Amino acid sequence: xxxxxxxxxxxxxxxxxxxxxxxxxxxxxxxxxxxxxxxxxxxxxxxxxxxxxxxxxxxxxxxxxxxxxxxxxxxxxxxxxxxxxxxxxxxxxxxxxxxxxxxxxxxxxxxxxxxxxxxxxxxxxxxxxxxxxxxxxxxxxxxxxxxxxxxxxxxxxxxxxxxxxxxxxxxxxxxxxxxxxxxxxxxxxxxxxxxxxxxxxxxxxxxxxxxxxxxxxxxxxxxxxxxxxxxxxxxxxxxxxxxxxxxxxxxxxxxxxxxxxxxxxxxxxxxxxxxxxxxxxxxxxxxxxxxxxxxxxxxxxxxxxxxxxxxxxxxxxxxxxxxxxxxxxxxxxxxxxxxxxxxxxxxxxxxxxxxxxxxxxxxxxxxxxxxxxxxxxxxxxxxxxxxxxxxxxxxxxxxxxxxxxxxxxxxxxxxxxxxxxxxxxxxxxxxxxxxxxxxxxxxxxxxxxx
Amino acid sequence: xxxxxxxxxxxxxxxxxxxxxxxxxxxxxxxxxxxxxxxxxxxxxxxxxxxxxxxxxxxxxxxxxxxxxxxxxxxxxxxxxxxxxxxxxxxxxxxxxxxxxxxxxxxxxxxxxxxxxxxxxxxxxxxxxxxxxxxxxxxxxxxxxxxxxxxxxxxxxxxxxxxxxxxxxxxxxxxxxxxxxxxxxxxxxxxxxxxxxxxxxxxxxxxxxxxxxxxxxxxxxxxxxxxxxxxxxxxxxxxxxxxxxxxxxxxxxxxxxxxxxxxxxxxxxxxxxxxxxxxxxxxxxxxxxxxxxxxxxxxxxxxxxxxxxxxxxxxxxxxxxxxxxxxxxxxxxxxxxxxxxxxxxxxxxxxxxxxxxxxxxxxxxxxxxxxxxxxxxxxxxxxxxxxxxxxxxxxxxxxxxxxxxxxxxxxxxx
Numbered sequence: 118x119x120x121x122x123x124x125x126x127x128x129x130x131x132x133x134x135x136x137x138x139x140x141x142x143x144x145x146x147x148x149x150x151x152x153x154x155x156x157x158x159x160x161x162x163x164x165x166x167x168x169x170x171x172x173x174x175x176x177x178x179x180x181x182x183x184x185x186x187x188x189x190x191x192x193x194x195x196x197x198x199x200x201x202x203x204x205x206x207x208x209x210x211x212x213x214x215x216x217x218x219x220x221x222x223x224x225x226x227x228x229x230x231x232x233x234x235x236x237x238x239x240x241x242x243x244x245x246x247x248x249x250x251x252x253x254x255x256x257x258x259x260x261x262x263x264x265x266x267x268x269x270x271x272x273x274x275x276x277x278x279x280x281x282x283x284x285x286x287x288x289x290x291x292x293x294x295x296x297x298x299x300x301x302x303x304x305x306x307x308x309x310x311x312x313x314x315x316x317x318x319x320x321x322x323x324x325x326x327x328x329x330x331x332x333x334x335x336x337x338x339x340x341x342x343x344x345x346x347x348x349x350x351x352x353x354x355x356x357x358x359x360x361x362x363x364x365x366x367x368x369x370x371x372x373x374x375x376x377x378x379x380x381x382x383x384x385x386x387x388x389x390x391x392x393x394x395x396x397x398x399x400x401x402x403x404x405x406x407x408x409x410x411x412x413x414x415x416x417x418x419x420x421x422x423x424x425x426x427x428x429x430x431x432x433x434x435x436x437x438x439x440x441x442x443x444x445x446x447x448x449x450x451x452x453x454x455x456x457x458x459x460x461x462x463x464x465x466x467x468x469x470x471x472x473x474x475x476x477x478x479x480x481x482x483x484x485x486x487x488x489x490x491x492x493x494x495x496x497x498x499x500x501x502x503x504x505x506x507x508x509x510x511x512x513x514x515x516x517x518x519x520x521x522x523x524x525x526x527x528x529x530x531x532x533x534x535x536x537x538x539x540x541x542x543x544x545x546x547x548x549x550x551x552x553x554x555x556x557x558x559x560x561x562x563x564x565x566x567x
Numbered sequence: 568x569x570x571x572x573x574x575x576x577x578x579x580x581x582x583x584x585x586x587x588x589x590x591x592x593x594x595x596x597x598x599x600x601x602x603x604x605x606x607x608x609x610x611x612x613x614x615x616x617x618x619x620x621x622x623x624x625x626x627x628x629x630x631x632x633x634x635x636x637x638x639x640x641x642x643x644x645x646x647x648x649x650x651x652x653x654x655x656x657x658x659x660x661x662x663x664x665x666x667x668x669x670x671x672x673x674x675x676x677x678x679x680x681x682x683x684x685x686x687x688x689x690x691x692x693x694x695x696x697x698x699x700x701x702x703x704x705x706x707x708x709x710x711x712x713x714x715x716x717x718x719x720x721x722x723x724x725x726x727x728x729x730x731x732x733x734x735x736x737x738x739x740x741x742x743x744x745x746x747x748x749x750x751x752x753x754x755x756x757x758x759x760x761x762x763x764x765x766x767x768x769x770x771x772x773x774x775x776x777x778x779x780x781x782x783x784x785x786x787x788x789x790x791x792x793x794x795x796x797x798x799x800x801x802x803x804x805x806x807x808x809x810x811x812x813x814x815x816x817x818x819x820x821x822x823x824x825x826x827x828x829x830x831x832x833x834x835x836x837x838x839x840x841x842x843x844x845x846x847x848x849x850x851x852x853x854x855x856x857x858x859x860x861x862x863x864x865x866x867x868x869x870x871x872x873x874x875x876x877x878x879x880x881x882x883x884x885x886x887x888x889x890x891x892x893x894x895x896x897x898x899x900x901x902x903x904x905x906x907x908x909x910x911x912x913x914x915x916x917x918x919x920x921x922x923x924x925x926x927x928x929x930x931x932x933x934x935x936x937x938x939x940x941x942x943x944x945x946x947x948x949x950x951x952x953x954x955x956x957x958x959x960x961x962x963x964x965x966x967x968x969x970x971x972x973x974x975x976x977x978x979x980x981x
Contacts, residue, residue, distance in 0.1 A: 229717035434919035472596030472975040
């Protein structure tokens with residue numbers, strides 16, 4: 118990792134035409150943009166999120182897409198309502214920002230074996246590096262990578278078990294180990310043919326929900342809601358067109374649907390994504406830092422994912438045809454320092470073989486209230502969230518309820534739109550209603566942006 | 568054109584927004600030909616089970632047959648076969664115990680076998696004691712596999728050759744170990760055998776009918792077990808002293824966890840009889856059955872039914888909560904399905920490329936009529952079960968073989 122960081126820094130020093138701008142820039146260029154959240158999978162193994170083929174969630178600040186209102190940051194730096202950059206004095210060929218997120222977790226699962234009943238300690242620290250630039254007018258790029266010492270949980274070795282010594286193995290035992298990993302949160306090229314339109318190509322998070330439009334680093338909580346992660350997690354490869362207006366925003370995109378390179382995959386198809394948000398009372402960006410004050414605003418939105426695919430057999434012949442449909446409805450409201458949002462999610466997956474549809478329904482609601490302890494210096498937000506997921510509804514329904522509550526403390530630099538340091542202390546509760554198991558925990562996450 | 572079709576599908580999905588159609592009662596889904604089994608219909612097959620991923624598991628076996636053969640249908644197509652794990656010569660296949668995301672478990676002879684839906688491989692569960700390497704026999708296994716974030720487990724009754732009495736244990740299916748050991752009681756019992764097992768998933772209660780000797784006298788009891796393998800209730804059953812080991816057809820059923828109902832299989836000397844025992848009273852009884860030739864006790868939508876035939880048609884008699892059967896009715900869903908698959912196209916996805924074959928004059932592969940089996944059909948989807956149909960038969964080396972296909976079918980009970 119250190120060699121990579123050194124190489125990147127060396128490239129930055131050689132190619133940056135205005136190195137002094139970094140020192141003078143008081144605001145990290147974290148733009149509102151959907152990012153993945155390494156801690157988004159509340160209550161689950163964070164490492165699994167990061168190595169998900171669809172892209173792990175990683176709280177990562179996005180480079181500032183000036184005027185990009187399509188990015189959703191719940192508590193990120195200020196973002197313009199449109200994607201027109203009215204303040205950019207000149208084009209920057211290269212800028213690097215980032216963040217570091219150490220985190221401590223405590224989990225208690227009373228029904229588990231004594232070994233697994235209580236878990237506590239520091240989680241793998243995650244580091245995000247964000248490189249942005251605008252080499253040509255109307256053309257920009259973003260490369261956002263997350264590194265962590267414990268991103269990958271691989272099988273390190275296996276051992277054959279022969280209990281009776283007859284030479285015939287009865288079983289195998291595996292030994293797993295955590296390994297450092299790199300996850301690409303975003304690698305995109307943006308083209309803005311006009312101020313209100315953006316065409317984005319590359320690897321990105323699909324703007325299916327409000328939370329998927331929010332970078333990990335700017336979420337209210339250490340991670341995205343469980344229901345959100347259940348229905349769509351990680352990133353995908355494809356293209357997205359976004360049109361923005363103060364009163365509405367629309368996005369349409371086409372993606373691989375698998376989160377991976379499709380040239381050799383056994384699943385073939387294209388995922389079609391639609392997202393529409395309307396703000397009847399006026400401009401209502403997704404950026405949370407903007408939403409810490411101001412007049413009443415209401416936002417309503419809907420998202421749709423449709424993924425028809427064909428799954429081929431290992432032999433190369435045709436397999437089954439699958440239709441995967443996911444829908445979301447969302448509502449947001451803010452007034453003064455109060456901010457609240459809720460989403461309803463639904464998934465229906467059918468195929469031409471099984472006659473068993475896969476159906477899931479979920480939803481969550483969350484809120485916060487920003488209190489300026491010292492204007493533009495310190496801030497505090499009590500936060501709360503509750504969510505529910507019902508999966509396998511057509512077969513053997515299983516219901517889970519998630520509850521979270523805590524507080525976030527902010528240390529700004531220069532303005533309240535810049536969260537240089539964010540400290541979140543959060544209680545977590547998970548009730549697996551159908552399985553009859555509960556889990557409780559406490560998470561403390563520190564985020565330093567640079 | 569495919570793009571336009573996709574756009575149209577999206578618009579349609581928006582318009583329908585949540586409409587999912589399940590199979591109507593008697594309506595058949597895609598039939599999948601998985602192979603041939605020995606014999607002619609009705610065949611020695613146990614109603615199939617499926618896991619949460621959509622893999623299906625078919626077990627060729629019977630209580631009086633000391634060998635089995637397993638077929639695994641993968642959710643994305645294709646079949647695996649070859650597993651024939653079984654233990655013991657005196658007992659046959661008892662049935663499926665449960666499933667999780669991509670595994671299923673069956674109990675055959677004195678062994679519990681784990682099957683992978685992803686690969687089709689199988690292995691014995693606790694074939695030997697992990698500590699002493701003693702040969703372990705599953706005298707009983709509660710057909711209730713609990714899958715939780717912490718563990719996947721079930722309750723079993725195990726015994727090694729060195730044990731005078733068996734032990735109730737909780738078997739952890741992930742780490743292949745047992746915990747919560749409780750010795751069988753009364754401790755002065757001897758020759759403990761299991762007549763039948765069952766479970767009520769709603770109350771997390773397991774049931775087991777056992778017969779043992781105490782002071783030289785036979786005792787038949789119905790036991791109630793919790794998920795830790797502890798006995799939480801006992802009922803003395805009168806009139807069942809002559810019932811042999813595994814003499815109960817299919818599994819015991821209950822809708823409240825207190826009153827348990829089962830069917831004692833007919834023998835050369837006795838007809839099939841209804842067995843009912845109650846935790847609250849501590850008593851049980853055996854009753855004769857009239858009006859129907861019974862085959863098994865089923866549970867569907869929190870109701871119990873006695874299924875069988877009247878000799879020429881599938882019959883079904885709803886059971887009251889206390890085990891009293893109503894008048895037998897003709898099972899319309901069974902007849903509807905028989906008509907639906909009498910002349911049918913079957914998908915042969917055992918190998919690639921897939922092809923289809925046409926079968927005429929098909930029959931139920933299990934029992935005298937469709938759905939009429941000792942075991943309650945598995946819940947495959949909402950209002951849908953997985954069933955087996957028998958196709959063409961032929962003779963190989965003087966032994967009859969019958970082609971069999973699996974398919975989802977809409978099911979309803981009166």
